[in-house]
Every structure is written in structure tokens, then in C-alpha cells.
Amino acid sequence: MPSFSHFFHTLNSSKGLFIDAMFLTLKLTLVSILIGIIFGLFFALLKISRVKILEYVSNAYVFLVRGTPLIVQIFILYFGFSGLFLIPDFWAAALALAFHNGAYIAEIFRGTIQSVDKGQMEAGRSLGMTRGVTIRRIILPQAFRRALPPLGNQFIIGLKDSSLAAFISMNELFNVSTTLGSNNFDEMTYLLIVAIYYLVLVALLTMAVSMFEKKLAVSDR
Amino acid sequence: MNGREMIRTENLNKSFGKLHVLKDIDMSVYESEVVCLVGASGSGKSTLLRCLNFLEKKDNGGIFIRGEKVSPDTHNLNHVRQTVGMVFQHFNLFPHKTVLENIIEAPTVVKKFSKTQATEEALELLQKVGLEDKADVYPSKLSGGQKQRVAIARSLAMKPDILLFDEPTSALDPELVGEVLATMKELADEGMTMVVVTHEMGFAREVADWIVYMDDGKIVEKDRPSEFFDHPKEERTIEFLKATMLK
Ligand SMILES: Nc1ncnc2c1ncn2[C@@H]1O[C@H](COP(=O)(O)OP(=O)(O)O)[C@@H](O)[C@H]1O
Ligand SMILES: [Mg+2]
Numbered sequence: 001m002p003s004f005s006h007f008f009h010t011l012n013s014s015k016g017l018f019i020d021a022m023f024l025t026l027k028l029t030l031v032s033i034l035i036g037i038i039f040g041l042f043f044a045l046l047k048i049s050r051v052k053i054l055e056y057v058s059n060a061y062v063f064l065v066r067g068t069p070l071i072v073q074i075f076i077l078y079f080g081f082s083g084l085f086l087i088p089d090f091w092a093a094a095l096a097l098a099f100h101n102g103a104y105i106a107e108i109f110r111g112t113i114q115s116v117d118k119g120q121m122e123a124g125r126s127l128g129m130t131r132g133v134t135i136r137r138i139i140l141p142q143a144f145r146r147a148l149p150p151l152g153n154q155f156i157i158g159l160k161d162s163s164l165a166a167f168i169s170m171n172e173l174f175n176v177s178t179t180l181g182s183n184n185f186d187e188m189t190y191l192l193i194v195a196i197y198y199l200v201l202v203a204l205l206t207m208a209v210s211m212f213e214k215k216l217a218v219s220d221r
Numbered sequence: 222m223n224g225r226e227m228i229r230t231e232n233l234n235k236s237f238g239k240l241h242v243l244k245d246i247d248m249s250v251y252e253s254e255v256v257c258l259v260g261a262s263g264s265g266k267s268t269l270l271r272c273l274n275f276l277e278k279k280d281n282g283g284i285f286i287r288g289e290k291v292s293p294d295t296h297n298l299n300h301v302r303q304t305v306g307m308v309f310q311h312f313n314l315f316p317h318k319t320v321l322e323n324i325i326e327a328p329t330v331v332k333k334f335s336k337t338q339a340t341e342e343a344l345e346l347l348q349k350v351g352l353e354d355k356a357d358v359y360p361s362k363l364s365g366g367q368k369q370r371v372a373i374a375r376s377l378a379m380k381p382d383i384l385l386f387d388e389p390t391s392a393l394d395p396e397l398v399g400e401v402l403a404t405m406k407e408l409a410d411e412g413m414t415m416v417v418v419t420h421e422m423g424f425a426r427e428v429a430d431w432i433v434y435m436d437d438g439k440i441v442e443k444d445r446p447s448e449f450f451d452h453p454k455e456e457r458t459i460e461f462l463k464a465t466m467l468k
Binding site for chain 1: 274276299300302303306307309311313314315316317326327330331332372375376379
């Protein structure tokens with residue numbers, strides 16, 4: 001274990017590199033969650049499409065993602081993508097993470113869509129609206145709103161999962177910590193430091209999510 | 222008989238799995254008539270109402286609207302539903318939309334009315350149901366009675382030929398029932414054709430042109446209110462009335 005003074009000294013001297021890495025981690029997470037939301041919405045809609053084959057496709061996607069380790073998915077997609085087309089490492093990593101997050105987000109959306117009272121669909125239909133229009137204008141806005149807190153949680157999970165992008169040479173937080181650690185023959189210090197960065201980020205995000213939830217609860221109509 | 226036939230069922234049958242819920246229902250409603258559907262819980266009243274605007278798919282038999290046989294194969298049900306409105310027990314207002322937005326939703330989206338025109342008509346409807354000051358409020362801020370009056374206005378905004386009510390006051394606190402019934406009575410007086418599932422026997426007696434009593438998926442008795450309440454003919458009707466009046 002490093003001494004306190006050594007730890008704080010290293011924490012201070014490495015902050016430039018870690019802060020850059022932190023921004024990369026945040027960017028990677030944000031992009032992968034946003035794309036994951038698009039994937040998730042798409043597959044959630046397939047799931048409720050009432051077209052058997054599309055439901056199977058959606059089920060298969062969720063099954064594959066949930067049934068395999070993220071690191072395996074990242075490697076397959078990374079080598080798959082870079083084998084097929086030239087794509088910057090950042091986007092390979094972001095897409096791999098998005099593919100992964102998308103499955104969990106699809107489940108979030110499926111759940112919140114199904115949690116909207118059946119009477120809403122019936123009211124829409126009884127006014128002459130089609131099923132599609134009712135889903136788009138009545139069901140989805142309510143489902144989105146309910147999805148916000150779990151999406152916030154998925155963001156936090158996604159943030160920590162993004163550390164696996166280190167294995168495809170993204171210079172995000174975890175990669176920086178292991179690189180600095182082995183260069184300086186001081187792995188433990190840098191691992192403790194990176195843990196602090198993650199903790200602070202997660203704490204801030206948790207606070208943001210809960211503030212957001214409170215705000216939603218207040219304006220909940 | 223008032224005028225022309227608005228809606229009629231012929232030998233309507235409906236089952237949920239093995240449960241035979243509607244059995245050979247023959248019923249007709251003429252223009253400007255108010256028909257009150259009464260009967261014990263589980264007798265099939267809601268299912269009948271839901272078949273009438275095709276929220277539920279009948280198994281066999283015919284549904285005729287203004288004399289024309291309507292089926293999913295020959296008709297666009299979305300168009301049919303514009304002429305057959307429905308008011309629900311639990312209001313089913315859209316919680317993410319204001320009162321005004323609830324009302325103009327279908328006219329603007331389905332009928333492609335301009336927002337200005339739809340808003341103008343919606344405000345008139347709100348005035349009619351006595352809620353013109355609530356236009357910009359969200360449904361969660363309304364009492365049950367106010368919610369139901371907004372739901373009625375929302376249905377009326379599509380200018381339906383027939384309005385179906387499924388226990389419109391059953392979810393309300395007793396002191397809020399009156400305002401909704403008053404709104405419905407006003408509609409009836411204006412000549413709206415209505416089919417109302419209700420347990421409000423006072424309303425049925427006063428407002429209905431016909432009472433239809435259902436039991437176990439069948440129409441047991443159909444009569445004028447005075448006959449129905451004062452001289453019921455069927456054994457089961459008598460039992461039902463006894464049980465209801467005792468409550
Ligand atoms: N969607 C459904 N699936 C299965 N059974 C149903 C469904 N809807 C209604 N039922 C059954 O059909 C019967 C009649 O129900 P309903 O029409 O709601 O009666 P009522 O409105 O007169 O109380 C009840 O036994 C009810 O449980
Ligand atoms: Mg019912």
C-alpha cells in the first residue's frame with residue numbers, strides 16, 4: 001500500500017492525464033448511451049410490434065447481449081468492425097458499448113411501455129386514432145418519462161462498463177491508470193486513484209439522477 | 222320510435238376462451254335515444270359496449286351502424302370509431318397533456334383540423350361541461366368529476382353520432398356523481414344518442430328511453446323505464462331490482 005503522502009502527491013501530479021481520460025470516458029459513455037437509446041427504442045418497438053418475426057429478432061438481440069460477457073462483445077465488434085471497414089477506434093468502442101447498452105435500454109423501454117395503463121391505448125383507439133399513432137403520441141411520451149430514472153442508472157453502469165474499452169486501446173480512465181501504473185512500477189497507487197475518479201463521477205451522476213427524479217415527482221401529473 | 226336506427230346488433234356472440242360472455246345479443250338504438258344497460262357485475266355489459274365500437278372483436282353476429290353492416294374486413298375501424306365515441310369508468314385522460322390538449326388531440330391528429338379551429342371548438346365544449354377555466358390544467362389537478370367531464374368533452378370533440386358510457390360515475394366519490402350525471406342529462410336533452418352502462422337507477426329512470434337488463438350474457442328484459450322499474454316482467458329482473466334497491 002502506498003503511503004498517504006505518496007498517494008496524494010501522485011494524485012496531484014497525474015491529474016492532467018486523468019482529467020483528459022475522464023473526458024474520454026464521459027464522451028464514450030454519453031455517445032454509447034445515446035446510440036444505445038436509439039437501439040433500445042428500436043428493439044423495444046420491434047418487441048411490441050405484434051409481428052412474430054420482429055419480436056423474435058428483438059428477443060434474440062437481448063438474449064445475445066445478456067448472455068455473453070461485455071468484453072467478448074467488445075472484441076467481436078471491434079475486430080469485426082475494423083475487419084470490415086475502416087472505423088476510428090473511438091467509434092468502434094462506442095458502437096460496441098452502444099450495442100451492449102441498447103439491449104438493457106430496450107428492456108427498460110419495453111417495461112415502461114407496458115407499464116402505461118391499457119386504458120390509454122383504448123382511449124386513443126376510441127377517438128379514432130390508429131394503434132401506431134396512439135403509441136407514438138400517447139404511450140411513448142409517458143413511457144419515456146418513466147424510463148428516465150432507470151436510464152440514469154444505465155448511464156452509471158455504462159460509465160463503469162466503458163473501462164473495458166481499455167482493452168481495445170482507448171485511452172480512457174482505466175487504460176491510463178494501468179499504463180501509468182506499469183510505467184512507474186506503481187500499479188496500486190494508480191488503481192486507487194482511478195477508483196477515486198470513478199467514485200466521484202458515479203457520486204455526481206447519482207446525485208444528478210436523484211435530483212432529476214425528485215423534479216419529475218414534483219411535476220408529475 | 223324516435224327516428225332512424227343508429228346502431229344494431231344481430232345475434233352478437235363473444236367468448237373469452239371457454240367463457241361465453243355475450244349470447245345472441247339483439248339490440249337496437251335509434252337516433253336521439255338513451256339506452257341504459259343495467260345488470261350485475263360480470264353479466265357482459267362492458268363487453269357489449271366494447272364490441273359496439275370494436276375495441277373488442279365479436280366472434281359472430283352482425284353490428285350495423287346506421288343500417289350498414291360494419292366489419293373489420295370491409296371497414297376502416299378507425300373511421301368507424303370516430304362516429305362511435307366512448308367514455309370510460311376511469312376517464313383515461315392523457316396525463317401528459319393539458320385538458321385542452323386532451324380535447325384537441327384527436328381532432329388535430331385524426332381529422333387534421335387546424336390547431337386554432339380545434340382549440341376554438343374545444344373551448345366551447347369546455348364551457349358546455351363547465352370547465353372553461355381548466356383548459357391549461359393537467360388532469361392530475363382535477364377532481365374525478367371534472368376528469369370525467371373533460372373525458373366527455375374529449376369524446377364530443379370528434380362529433381360522434383353515438384356516445385357509449387361504461388359506468389361513467391362508478392369511480393367517483395358520491396358527492397361528485399351528480400355533476401357528471403347532469404352533464405350527461407344535458408347531452409341527452411340535446412338529442413345525443415347514448416348507450417349508458419350504469420348502476421345509477423335514478424338517472425336511468427329519469428333520462429333513459431329504454432332500460433336493457435342483462436344477465437349472464439343475455440338480454441333478459443328491455444322496457445320503458447316506468448314499466449321496467451314499476452312492472453318488471455321477468456323473474457330475474459325482479460330479483461335484480463330488489464337487490465339493487467336494497468343497496
Ligand atoms: N379481456 C377479457 N378476457 C377474459 N375474460 C374477460 C375479459 N373481459 C371480460 N371478461 C369476462 O367476461 C365477463 C363479462 O365481463 P364484463 O363485460 O366486463 O361484465 P360487466 O361489465 O357486466 O361487469 C366477466 O366474467 C369477465 O371476467
Ligand atoms: Mg363493466
